[in-house]
Amino acid sequence: MRPKRPAGAPQAGAQPVTLRDVAEAAGVHTATASRALNPKAQRMVNAETVRRVVRAAETLGYQPNPIARGLKTSKSSTVGLVIPDLTNPLFPPIVRGIENVLESAGYSALIVNTDNDPERERALIDSLRSRQVEGLIVATARLEHPLLVQLQEQHVKIVLINRRIENLQMPFVVGDDATGIALAVKHLVDLGHTRVAHIAGPQTTSTGVDRSRAFRHAVRDYGAEEDPALIVECAHWSEGDGAASMRRLLDRGTRCTAVVAGNDLIALGCYDVFAERNISCPEDISVVGFNDMPFLDKLRPPLTTVGVPHQELGAEAARMLLDCIDEPERRPRSLLLPVTLIVRDSTAPPRA
Amino acid sequence: MRPKRPAGAPQAGAQPVTLRDVAEAAGVHTATASRALNPKAQRMVNAETVRRVVRAAETLGYQPNPIARGLKTSKSSTVGLVIPDLTNPLFPPIVRGIENVLESAGYSALIVNTDNDPERERALIDSLRSRQVEGLIVATARLEHPLLVQLQEQHVKIVLINRRIENLQMPFVVGDDATGIALAVKHLVDLGHTRVAHIAGPQTTSTGVDRSRAFRHAVRDYGAEEDPALIVECAHWSEGDGAASMRRLLDRGTRCTAVVAGNDLIALGCYDVFAERNISCPEDISVVGFNDMPFLDKLRPPLTTVGVPHQELGAEAARMLLDCIDEPERRPRSLLLPVTLIVRDSTAPPRA
DNA sequence: CTGGCCATCGCAATCGTTTGCGGTGTTAAT
DNA sequence: ATTAACACCGCAAACGATTGCGATGGCCAG
Known part of the structure; x- marks a missing residue:
């Protein structure tokens, strides 16, 4: 007989109600109790017995110990x-x-x-x-x-x-990165932009290459200018890298009226350099981000972006x-x- | 002899290198191996043996199984x-x-x-x-x-x-909510504000009551006006609730030139109301938030707030x-x- | 009446560790 | 020389569950 925990103190200490407890309470062996409680194995045990066991388990407040279970089943x-x-x-x-x-x-x-x-x-x-x-x-x-x-x-x-x-x-x-980017480019072209730039994410990631490939396709499909100088790459998906790339783009004198950023963070980086250089958005340059992360609508200006679920x-x-x-x-x-x-x-x- | 895993295939399957493996490799019992690997018990076993065991463990790439350990030690x-x-x-x-x-x-x-x-x-x-x-x-x-x-x-x-x-x-x-709020109020008073409002967080939370109490004290200490009408409460720490409370404050005609929000989300709610009603910040009303959550510097205007580590x-x-x-x-x-x-x-x- | 099948359940091993206890062998004290 | 003290290590029982296998009994068919 293992020591009973003090009656009237349900769950006083940790939660020492084990499978053996419910088996005893139901008057069966732990093996049967285990099977009765396991949906996969319930059919191996009498329906009546199952009922007794589950009732015992419920009244005792039995919670299987996932550690023990895990040890056996890995x-x-x-x-x-x-x-x-x-x-x-x-x-x-x-x-x-x-x-x-x-x-x-x-x-x-x-x-x-x-x-x-x-x-x-x-x-x-x-x-x-x-x-x-x-x-x-x-x-x-x-x-x-x-x-x-x-x-x-x-x-x-x-x-x-x-x-x-x-x-x-x-x-x-x-x-769906490809149609996301396509949507963005189409939106810009529809607005009348012809020279739209792309600040791409790192090309070491699928997201980066998929989006920049989609950008090149979309630019062609919608009839914007296909100038390789309009594409710059970021080392990381970060605000800082986005800003750096935007500066590079501007510094080398590439003219553009819109940019689609690899993601929202990169777009935020663009905002930073706009502030530095007194460029006004969207009047001077339009920007669209990617991801629709929270609070983008609170920015000035609220960021156009593609929403991902x-x-x-x-x-x-x-x-x-x-x-x-x-x-x-x-x-x-x-x-x-x-x-x-x-x-x-x-x-x-x-x-x- | 338990089945050996195929030699030359280190870690092929899961990671079946167990304590027993290292014990065998070191020529000791699992018990001693366990002790040799456990800092608390190392002194119970010969230093030389410890060395053998740890070396065996290292070369085998032994990783203790936390589940098994957990089962025993709970x-x-x-x-x-x-x-x-x-x-x-x-x-x-x-x-x-x-x-x-x-x-x-x-x-x-x-x-x-x-x-x-x-x-x-x-x-x-x-x-x-x-x-x-x-x-x-x-x-x-x-x-x-x-x-x-x-x-x-x-x-x-x-x-x-x-x-x-x-x-x-x-x-x-x-x-330190109290000094945070005090800092905020002092800052506003130093700027020349005398009627500063407080949009308090829910008074069911310590953070809410601590901050609003601190607000009342600070207002008194720094000599701003102590008008109870300047304090409104939010049901939740959310943007929506912040906006609702700000509207209540405005709608009942309470005059104020600055507001300290219970936290940044509430402050964002205020921004929303400002946008609705064509109130300009900070010209018409100053706002300070609490927490310094990310990207607050990208808002228009960038939000003054108290930074919490x-x-x-x-x-x-x-x-x-x-x-x-x-x-x-x-x-x-x-x-x-x-x-x-x-x-x-x-x-x-x-x-x- | 007997053998076989099926449903139901218990026995005991097992998962990988930890740990109380007891058994060595060695050393120091009497 | 006997023994106490000690350091070191192995034995085996846990921990709480799962599961292959065998035992039991009831039932039907032959």
Whole structure:
């Protein structure tokens, strides 16, 4: 007889009501109790017995111990979420989307921030794996990403979010960058712009190359000028790099009346140099961003941008990962979510 | 002899290198291996043996299985983080601060978003506890918070962040709201304002009452007008509620030339109302916010606010929680972190 | 009446660690 | 020389769940 906890003190200490307790209470063996509580195995046990066990479990307030369960099944009900920096306003909505679907599936997420440092990334992923995460949602993918292909070879379940990897069968969910950019360019051309520039994101990321490729196509399709000088690249998706690139563009005297930025942060960088140089937006130059991160409508001028359903992005990625976990043999699916142009006041017809 | 994994395929499958493997490799029992690897118990085993074991562990790439360890020790190396909504820009920096110190201590955080719903909060905390978190960092505390006192009675380790609970010995770490508000009021008075309003946060939270109390004191201390009509309250710390309260203030005809908002979101609400009613800031009304959330400098006008070291807040809270875990008997400490006034362009002398 | 099948359930091993306890062998004290 | 003290290490029992396998009993068909 193991020591009973003091009666009348339900849940006094931690929560020591174990499977054995409910088994005893129901007058069965722990094995039967386990099966009775497990939907997959319920049919192996008498319906009446199941009822007794679940009732016992309920009245005792039994909560299975996921650690013990995890030890036996080597499932942790946990997934790892690898992002560059939670502080980047792009990610909180994604994270919430992910957590929402994980939560309803009984899973939870361990979040790590790599700060885009490959060394750190490797270490953090190691620690994630040692915590037995059942899969990874990765938002830090670069086009060339040896670590990720290595993980894939080790059959780690991975789904990419917001990024793809070249020449690789790895499931991903991204926004429809191409039509987003096309929408932006069309909007500008419709306003009358002919010389529109592009401040591209880093070409080491799929997002960067997809958007700049889409830009070149759109410029051609909608009949704007195809001047290579109108395209500059950023080293990182940051405000500072955006500003630097904008300065480069201006300094080399490339004339333009509109710019589509690789993302909102880069657009913010443009705003900074506009302020430095007394350029007024949208009168002198129109700007459109990408992502529709929060509070863009509070800027002066409110930023025209393309809205990406980040929360759904996250939700879909989580669903996809759970699918991979449930049926490891399914072939990788990927998803392209629709985006929308959000017109605010940073775009206007060019000065006559 | 248990089946060896195929040689030449290091880490091929999951990561099946177990303590037993290193024990065998070092020619000792798992028990000794365990002790050799555990700093607390190393002195119970011969130094030479320790060396052999650690070398074996290193060459095999041994990673202890935290699940198994947790099962035995009922420690999960995990803490729960309870916040209202990750999407609120206030929290990402806090989370990063927390994760930084947890990471270096070998802990990690499970984040849940309550959306300020007590029912959801209870359910999420239950799920956190069933995952054996060793403690909680809570950012959702209200002045009256039965759930939290109940948890405290059950000896759950809790540290509050950004909030306190009334009449309760529960460790917390907060910014110095009082001097923050005092700084703001002094700044406005120095500019020449005499009728300064306060749009207070919800008085159900310590932050709300602390700031509005500080406001009343500061107004008196610096000789501004003490008109109760100058103070209105928000139901929530949100943009919408801030706007609503600002409208109430204006609609009842209370004259004022400056307002200190309970936080930045509320200040943003004021901006919205200014836009609606063609009030220009700072010419007609000055505004100062609280928190210095990201991108405030991009607003028009850039928002004067009081800066709170959120990342340090998080870091200190995490340190505090780890302390509580390590030595459960220590009496609760609390921390008040210094804040600074950040003057931008939303404040100016009142119109002559 | 017997053998076989099926439904139901218990036994016990197992997951990878930690840890109380007891068993060595060695050294120092009497 | 006997023994106490000690350092070191192995044995085995945990931790709380899952699961292959075997045992039991009831039932039907042959």
